Amino acid sequence: MKGTNLGEFEELVLLTTIMLQQEAYILRVQEELKSQANRNTSMGALHATLTRLENKGFLKSELAGATRERGGRRKRIYEVTAAGKNVLTESRQLRDNLWNQIPKYALELIRI
C-alpha cells in the first residue's frame, strides 16, 4: 500500500465521485472534470488514478449496469468509502483553517 496522502487531482476525482453518486463511473467523471474544472484527461489516465484511489482505500467499486451503448459491457461504478470521506473532510478543514487565519486587511488587499 502506498502512502495515504491525497493529491490535488485525486481530491478532485474523489469530490466528483461523491457528487455523481450512483452515476459515478469513468465517463461521467471525465465529463465533469472537463466541464467543471476544465481538466482534459484520457480515460486511461483517469482509470489509473481511480485504481490508485481504490488501492489507497478511498474508493470502492463494482461492475454493474450494462447498456446498449456499451455493447452489453458492464461499467465500474465507484463509491467513496468512509476513509475517503474522512480524508476529504480533513483536507477541507485544513483549508478552512488556513483561510480563517488570513487577516482581514490582507483579504481586502487582494480583493477577495
Place this chain on the structure above:
Amino acid sequence: MEPDPQIRFRVDQNLGMPHKPDISLRIIRALCKPELVEEIEGNLLERKDMLGYSSYAGLFKYWFEVLNYLRPSMLRSFRKSKNQGSMFIFNPRLALRNLLKHKSTTFISLSGFVIGLLSVIFLYFYIENEMNYDAFQADKDIIYRAKRLSTINGEAYGVGVTSGPYAPALLNDYPSTITSACRAYPQNGLVEVGTKQFYEEKMLFADTNFFEFFSYPLAIGDPQSVIDDVNTVVISKEIAKKYFGDLNPIGEIIEVDHEYKFTITGLLDDLPNKSQLDFDMVFNIELFNRYDWFHGWWYNGLITYVKIQTAQEAEGLNEQLPQFMDKYMGEDFERNGSKIGLAMEPYTAVYFNNKTRFDRVNHGSKTNITILGLVALAILFIACFNYINLSIAQSYKRAKEVGVKKVLGANRSRLILQFIGESLLIMIFSVTFAIALAELLLPKFNNFFGLEVIFTWSNPVVIYFFVGLILTILITSGLYPALLLSSFKPVSVLKGGKVSLGSNLIVRKGLVIAQFSISIFLIIATILISEQINFMKTKNLGYNKESVLIIENNNLEIRDKKEAFKEALRNHPNIIHVGSASGAPGGYHDGTSIQISGQPESIKIRTVFADPEYLKIFDIPVVAGRGFSSDLSTEIDYAMMVNEKVLKDLGLKPEDVIGKKTKIPSWEMERTIVGVFKNYHFLNLKNKIEPLGIMMGDFHRRYLVKINGHNISQTLADIEEIFAEFSPNNPISYRFQDDMLAQHYLDEEKQVRVFMMFSVVSIFLACLGIFGLASYSAQQRQKELGIRKVLGATMAQIMTLISKEFMILVGVASIISIPLSWLFVSGWLTDFAYRIDLTDNWSTFIFGGLIAFAISFITISLKTYKAALSNPTESIRYE
C-alpha cells in the same frame, strides 16, 4: 488458466449481441489485463457512441483514448505459464554445453560460417572499394569527360584521350553550358633529387585549376594557387618519403629528364577512396605551351574534363558537338575522308566503361563485380545450407530434450527462442573468428589477387550491411531447424518412438543438391577460364614473341645516339637482331587513314613506324612483294608495307597495291607500298586483327632486341652496361615482349585465381556438409548395419549402401550445373575475339562433375568405412 475471452462476458441478450470487435478492441483484448477488458471495452464503445462515427476528429479522439489505455497498469503480463524457470529462457551456458556436446557438427557449422563470412567480408570490401572509386569528388555528378567517337571499318568505338585545344575551344564556344574545364596529361619521366634517381610512371600535368576542379585533398598548399607557377609541382606523401625521407619537401627542387627543374609547393593528402586518375605528382600543364604539338588538334594524349551543371544540358551539348568538330577539324575530315565525333561522358561512368580504347585512366569491370558478388553469395548459401542440414540431421538427438521440456511446461515460442539463441551463439563465434581472420589475412589476400582492398569498418553503411547480413543468416539458417525441433510432440518422442523426418528429407536433399551444383559450377568455370587464358598465352600470334627485349628509348642521351647504340648491341655475340620502332606488338598502335592511289576509298589502318629489322625480329613472313631493304638512305620516308587484312577489306590482290603511292593525309606523308606481310595479332586476342601498316620512319620510342638463349642473365647485364655507356645519366628500363603480353591478361588471371580459390572453398564446405550428413546416416542406421553384417553383408556392400544416396545427389547436381556453367562460360567468352570452342572442351564439363563425385565419395568413405568396420556386437547389443 484464464477463462477464454470469448465467454468471459456475461452478455445480457436483451442488450444485443456483443459488439463485433474492431481492431481497437482487439488490441485492447490482446494487450490489457483480462479482468479489465470488459470495462475498458465498454467505456470505449460508449465513448465512440458519444463521439459519433464519421468525423476524423472523433476518430482521432477515440484512438487517443484507446492508445492511452495501453499503460503499465493496464497491460497484461505475458508470462504465460507459471512453470517456466530459467531453464527455458535462452541460456548461453546451456547452449554452449549443447554445442560442446556435439563437437564435430559444431566444428563443421562453425568453420562453414567462418569461411563463408570471410569470403563475404573480402568480397564486400573489394566491391565497396570498386563502387566507391572517386566517391570523394564533390562535383562528380556534374563533371564530364570529352570522349572522341570513331569507327574503324564499321566498328564504332570511343577514345578516352583528346588533345590540347579541346578544352579552350569548348569553353569558348559554349560559355553558358560549360562552366569550367580542366586538362590532365599523364606522363612518365626520370626524376632526380641529389643522388636519388628514379623513373616515375605516375606524373600528371594538369591545368592550374586542377585542385579546385577536382576534390583531391592537399595536406600542404592552397588549392587555388598551388601550381600556378609553371615550374611548380605537388607531390604525394610516398614520393616525399622516397626522395626526402622525413625532411620537409616544401621548397625543395626536383629535376625531371635532366631538362626541367620544379619547385615543390604542395603535398597531396591520402585519398579517401581511389580515383580513376592515378598519379603521385602534379605539374603545371602550361609547361607544354611552347610546343607545337600541344596546340595541334591531332596530338591526342591528354584527358579533357568539363563541368556541365545539368544532365539535360550535357545531352543538348552532345547534339551540338558534331558542328563543333566540323568547325575545328572540318578540313582535316575532308582530307582524310572520315570524321571523328565527340561526346561528353559522365565522370562517374568512366570507371566502369572499360570498352573505351586508348584510355589513360583506371578502369574496373562491372561484370567482375557482379560475378564476385554472386560467388560470395553462393559460398554463404553453402554455409547456411550446411547449418540447416546438420541441425535437421541432429534433431533426433535432441527430440528427447524437446519432449522433456514440453512436459515441464515450455511452450513452443520459448523453444524456438532457445534454438535461435543457439544459432546466435554460433553466429557470434563465427563473426568474431571471421573478422579476426580477415584482418590477419588481408595482406595475403591482396597480394594473391593483386588488389589493394582496404577495410573500413567504421563506416555506418558497413555496419548496417553486416548486421543485416548476420540477421538474415540467422533467420534463414536458424529458423527452420528451430521450427522443426519445437514442433515435436512430447508423447511420441518420449514414448521412444522414432522421430519422423520423412518430409524433411526432400529439403535436405534439395540443399545438398544446391551445394554441389554451386561447387561443380565453380569448378567447371575455373577450368574453362584458365583454358581460355592458356589458349591466349600459347596461341600462335603470327609472330615470334620469344626472347625479344623491349628497351625504352626514353631520354635525350640515348635518342641522340640511336644508331650507334644499335650498332654496339649488334656486336654482342648473343644478340641476333636489333631494331627500333614506335611500338611493339601488344602495345599502342596509332590509327590513321590512308589513300592508296587508284583506289576510290580510303581505309583506316593502325600503324607502326619501324626500321628494316622489325619483321626479322618478330619473324613476320612477307607474302608478296619485298620486305624492307636495309639501305636506310633510300628506304626511309619511302617504303611501307601493309597486312593481308588491308587487301581483304579493300577486296584487292597484292599486285593491285604493290608499288602504289599511298597518301596519309593526317600526317601529310606519302609512302609507297613495297610489300604485303602476313596477318599477325598486333593487339591482343581480345581484339580482332585490324588493318595494319608498317612504315619506315623515325618516330622510334623503343629498341627491340632479339637475343638467343645462351646465358640470358649475362646478356642482359651486358646490355645494361652498353646502355649505361651511351646514357650515363639515365637508367635503363626494359622488359620482355612475352611479359608485356601477359599484362593484357592480368584481369583474367585474377579472375581465375578468384574462381579457383572459391571453388576450392565451396567444394570444401559442401564436403563438410555431406560428411556430417553421412555420419548422421551411419549413426542412425547403426543397428541395421550391424544386422546386415551378421547376416553376411560385405564391407563394400555396406559402404555402397550409405554412399549411394549421396552419390545420387551429386549426380543430380552435375546434371543441373553443367548447362548453367555452359551458359555462363559462353557468355564470358564473348568478350574475346579469339576464344576456345566449348564443344571441343565438352570433357571439362564431365570432368567437373567427376571431381565433385570423387571428392565427395572420398569424404563419405571416411565415415562409411568406419561404420562398416564396426563390430556388430557393439551396435546390436542393447535393447
